[in-house]
Amino acid sequence: MNIVVRVICNVICAPEKPALELNAIINPTDDGIVDIPDLTGDSISRAFLHFSSISTEFAFKLLRSKSKRFYDASCPNLTRIVRYGVWMAVSNDTRMAASLLRLHFHDCFVNGCDGSLLLDDTNTFKGEKNALPNVNSVRGYEVIDNIKAVLEKVCPCVVSCTDIVTLAAREAVYLAGGPFWQIPLGRRDGTTASESEANQLPSPLEPLENIIAKFTSKGLNVKDLVALSGAHTFGFARCMMFKHRLFNFDGAGNPDPELDVMLRQNLENNCPNQDDSNNNFAPLDAYTINRFDNVYYRNLVNKLGLLQSDQALMKDNTTASLVVNYSRYPYLFYRDFGASMVKLANTGILTGQKGEIRKNCRMVN
Template identity: 65%
Template sequence: MLWFERYPFPYGQQLDSNFYDRTCPHLPMIVKYNVWAALKNDTRMAASLLRMHFHDCIVDGCEGSVLLDDTQDFRGEKNAPPNRNSLRGFEVIDNIKTDLERFCPSTVSCADILTLAAREAVVLSGGPNWNVPLGRRDGTTASEKAAIDQIPSPIESLQKITAKFTSKGLDIKDVVVLSGGHTLGYAQCFTFKRRLFNFDGSGNPDPTLDSSVLTNLQSMCPNKDAANSNLAPLDSSAYRFDNVYYTNLVYNAGLLESDQALVKDPNTAAMVNSYSGSPFLFSQDFAASMVKLGNVGVLTGQKGQIRKRCGSVNS
């Protein structure tokens, strides 16, 4: 048995990759098919599912709170500024949940569904496979403020981003490795536009950004408010899981400030260089960090619940 197949937790908690083998044996097939169908319809969905899983786990743990709709009792995470008009793929999780409720009702948590869907999204994009420890239960509340406070911003310093990771039990290596998830997907122009036109209030572009990349991005993201929601690829192979993200950073072609900052610090720069030269090493370490991420703040045993609908708490 591999170390991540049965992962010990503080206070006796424990997840197990075989958790649903008897109670819901169709689970892996149902998740895989739904994610495959979603990616066939929309290739951007791989990045969206991976990002949603991260945004769930980094805010008070992997307990499916990001999936909850607002209620009279709380304003949740969906409409917090880091997620509003940005997070997507909720319908994929809902479709999986609907299928599972047909085969094994009130058995599989939405938190586990989201964790498995993120893994399948990576695998179907050409990335590594890993055994996902299971047995999470769903939280019963969500907090807009927690999402605002805890989700890393693309314009925050590496020090602040690292502090948000370490507060969850992750480390500086996880910062570098999980940032590599930006090998998939796109970013809206408003998340990096200041690098193109008014970096640090200078009235000029970010001088560290490669000049050819700068010209290309300025054409995608003109300096107009109407262009804020335009999309630009996070790396040059936005639909394929590979190590091009790190190669771009080495050549000062990273899209987000938070990404390019990884080559400015000697501790993280050494790891960026290693992953740039070894796609195998990146894939191996990414799988390990994803297991660590999926273990953050989980609810097990009698804590939380198994939601019947991922967008709402059981009545």
């Protein structure tokens, strides 16, 4: 199919409303024309980036598949409701965009994308929320609850919590300036969770080879690892996750030689070598804190990565090559990030009669 890209001008919504009706961004008409709104300023590059965030052929397969239009008849306003819920949440707390993306990753990486992370503990059930990588760390549960409450009023017992989390992550990235990608829908919610499995999530303190092995076990390759690590282009980390790099990296009281000296000195002011600073925060990318872009990779090239696991990407030839390419070509990063997010979102999913559609995301029916 020959594809014509047609730019539509002057469709930016008023500031008090969500920035765009994103479901019109890549929406092929019967004649094969794709309408892409004028995004102002860098409209040409943004239009290209969003259209190329996954390959053209793959995008059209998703667009014409039943799964992409899974809720068209049963809950036609789903995307708008999720989009508005995310916009409201991020408007109140700019950190929430990164938090929603992280919530999606932490859910999918433990026994697949099944909404298990959303389940509360009970007297007879211990889930994933209080696992070490998640407790006092993962945020955004109330955002999903609020969106689910609206959906239960307009299309009850139809949309899974898992699909809400998946869509919310995409909307959060786009709202922060990142790529837009098409998501096949129709996931169902799991009825179990595993604290022990959640404790095996990749840690920023682990060696790179361990993290690669964990990604491989989920069907994600090294390219996916480097692309998805770009999620650290926004958001924050607690001092306890990187403070060893400042004061005692080698066990002899020396800092990490792979950490830029000026960055280390700035971090020491916010994360002094004392226990009461462990829960202080520092931005993962101090240059464009709340924006989703490729500056994260530029930081790694210049030894400005905050987490040990991030900076370690520059020590391996394969991962370092990808980092350098992403640091130079943002469109390449956006394309690969979108493709890897589609892979992540299809990890271990429940469909058909498996699982359920929860009425309340915090508990099984």
